[in-house]
Amino acid sequence: MHFLNTALLAAASLAGSAFAHSEVTLGSVGPTNAMLFLNGFHFISGNSSQEIQANHYCAIMNDDFIQCTVYMPGSNPMRLAGVEYIISGAAFEKLPWEEKQLWHSHQFEVTSGFLVEPNLPPNVDHAIMEILVGTYGKTFHTWPYASKGSDIPIGIPELVMGFTGDGQMSKKFQKTRDRMFGTDTNKIRKSRLDINAPPVLDGADSWRYGYTLNLGLTNVTAEPPF
Ligand SMILES: *[C@@H]1O[C@H](CO)[C@@H](O)[C@H](O)[C@H]1NC(C)=O
Ligand SMILES: *[C@@H]1O[C@H](CO)[C@@H](O)[C@H](O)[C@H]1NC(C)=O
Numbered sequence: 199m200h201f202l203n204t205a206l207l208a209a210a211s212l213a214g215s216a217f218a219h220s221e222v223t224l225g226s227v228g229p230t231n232a233m234l235f236l237n238g239f240h241f242i243s244g245n246s247s248q249e250i251q252a253n254h255y256c257a258i259m260n261d262d263f264i265q266c267t268v269y270m271p272g273s274n275p276m277r278l279a280g281v282e283y284i285i286s287g288a289a290f291e292k293l294p295w296e297e298k299q300l301w302h303s304h305q306f307e308v309t310s311g312f313l314v315e316p317n318l319p320p321n322v323d324h325a326i327m328e329i330l331v332g333t334y335g336k337t338f339h340t341w342p343y344a345s346k347g348s349d350i351p352i353g354i355p356e357l358v359m360g361f362t363g364d365g366q367m368s369k370k371f372q373k374t375r376d377r378m379f380g381t382d383t384n385k386i387r388k389s390r391l392d393i394n395a396p397p398v399l400d401g402a403d404s405w406r407y408g409y410t411l412n413l414g415l416t417n418v419t420a421e422p423p424f
Contacts (some may be wrong), residue, residue: 233257234264237271237379238313239367240337240358244410248343249371250358251378260344264291268337270346271378280339280355290334290399298401299411302336302360305395305399311387312361312372316379320389333398335360338413354415362403 234256242248253276256266264284269276290301308312308331315323342353359369372383404411 207321211352212342219393233319234266234315236266236313236315236330237375237377237381238307239361239371240339241361241367242339242343243357243359243405244412245343245367246361247345249337249367250279250343252279252282256282256284258282263284264333268339270341271324277340277341277351280358282335282337282338284330284333284335287332287334287396287399290402291389293401294400298399299407300357301336301402302358303398303402303419304330304333304335304360307360307364309393309395310364310389311385314375314379314383314386316381316382319337323386324389324393325346328393331393334399335404353381355356355413357413358404358412359403362398362406380422382418 215218219334231304234254236254236256237256238252240250240252242250251271253271254266254268255269256264258264262285266282268279268282268286285301286303290298293301306312310329313327313330318326337358339358340355341351342356345352375381376383
């Protein structure tokens with residue numbers, strides 16, 4: 199399956215001159231000349247009530263791989279929250295079992311309308327979402343949730359996950375996002391009813407197996423090397 203380079207750029211061309219009036223830069227940045235802006239939600243692995251809104255600025259690396267910096271909308275100047283790597287289902291399938299467990303699925307994020315591309319023409323958004331629905335993300339937030347009230351990130355990076363069903367994220371959070379970006383998540387969700395979401399592959403969203411994965415800092419007694 200052709201993934202991003204080909205498919206996203208084809209999707210972009212669908213919009214034709216609409217991009218000239220779009221605030222989203224597509225086709226001008228990134229190692230392979232493509233840029234994608236996504237807004238969505240994450241939660242801290244191990245505590246689903248720690249919800250975070252995330253702006254992703256993504257460069258398309260190759261047919262199976264996108265890399266994104268993640269910023270926190272609502273902060274001004276906008277804070278760097280972390281990174282997300284996005285891969286195709288085909289690339290995900292080849293990962294070792296333990297590695298798979300660090301990744302989250304994008305099926306529900308897409309079909310729910312949670313994942314949006316503010317300012318993109320709807321037909322382009324739809325074409326891109328048909329591709330993203332089968333992808334997986336691995337995200338580490340370098341700005342810890344507990345220091346969201348601080349001017350400086352305190353603590354170590356955190357693994358975050360994505361929501362996979364209704365009732366998991368607070369409605370208030372969705373409303374805040376919709377107000378911020380002028381989006382209508384429910385309407386977007388309806389417009390994506392025809393998107394065929396492949397089943398979530400084993401290993402992703404590993405919290406469903408009854409354990410949660412968290413990062414830790416190791417502190418080992420050792421002779422100073424210098
Ligand atoms: C989960 O996060 C919420 C919000 O930060 C916090 O109040 C609660 O204590 C956390 N729960 C656990 C089990 O850490
Ligand atoms: C690492 O452990 C030493 C004691 O073994 C302690 O003095 C030091 O503060 C610890 N550092 C961190 C970052 O936990």
